[in-house]
Amino acid sequence: MDLDLRKLRYFVAVAEELHFARAAERLHIAQPVLSRQIRSLEHDLGTELFDRDRRGTLLTPAGKQLLEDALPLLASVQALTRRVKTAARDTPELTIGFMPGITLTPATVAFTGRHPGVNVRLLRTSWDDQVEVLRDGRADVSVVRLPVDQEGLEAPPPSTPGRT
Template identity: 60%
Template sequence: MDPDLDLRKIRYFVAVAELLHFGRAAERLHIAQPVLSRQIRALEKDLGAELLTRDSHGVRLTAAGTQLLEDSRHLLATAEAARRRVRGASRGPRRLVVGFRAGVVVTRALRAFSADHPDVGVEARRVEWDDQADLILDGTVDIAYVRPPVPERGLTLVPLFTETRVAMLPADHPLAGKPELASADLAGERRLRYSDAGPDDPQIRTIEEKFERVAAGYGITLVPRSVAEQYSRPDITYVPVTDAEPDQVFLAWAANRDSPLVAAFAQAAQAPS
């Protein structure tokens, strides 16, 4: 009979695989390096596969190790989500945490869900582009309204709606007074995006950080129309971009989660307004 996977060994492996150094991994884990080495060898024996190679060039992942690292992150996130839910259940009344991206209004769905489930505490929490999937998978939020890019692995994604996008420009920009724009009008502009900041640019996480950089003249960006409707500043102007690709909003929850509360909220969110 094959042994069950030991999550502690998996955590040890992930530390080594991410750092590619047994000494630094042992320091991160607060254990002795010989203990770490024995645990990795034991894991390899459990799995019947070599996960790491060590030679004069350092530590490297084998093909099996690369696959395990990919699977381990999802496995550990699932375990952490279960731990969070059990702890939450032990503290008292049932609770549902709903994540949402900037611009998305969740009030109608929250009210509809609460009307049918008055015994459930509901909390709305804003998520960002770089943590939206992680917060679902680790159980911090139970279900969330997300925008691309979002990884499909481990998640159930249900398309909710699309919305047009507008250009966010400094108020004194030459194009700021136009009634509408085409993408070609913005061809020479420096674009600010969340996920592809240059090596000399700080990573942009929030819509507020976009505001500051646009207002300061570092570049322009496209945002969903709902963001323009909810956020106004005297030093920022929004102009519709007629041929911009629409923004898609999805409802997302952990694919391995079978929760009546999550299902009920998903139904409320998809109900016609």
């Protein structure tokens, strides 16, 4: 069985909203279409992903597991697409992840001055994904706020304030 990424994106929207109408609005599709796609995904997987009743929509244990696994999978697909498009370009690209409140302008200006042929792209991250963007390939480097799980990453030692 091949897993349809579109259905997976639809599932994530419903799982995050826990409301079919809001998810359909977020996805810019009609709610009956979304419901049919979710039923089709449940059929493909052979299990119900949501408990639906008059009180609302909840994830089943299988739905919780799918959501946990789907988020990094979809991020990896997005990163794969970015890397393939970058490889097809004549201009190399560097994607820098950064946390809000971190100013990258001086470093970006210095880098582009030394490497004018590289297209620099900035990717805003959060506490939850500041390291994941490196692991799944959405960013080539990232400026993070410590502490982070550095397993599998190369990181320079923290700088001492006032020293460069």
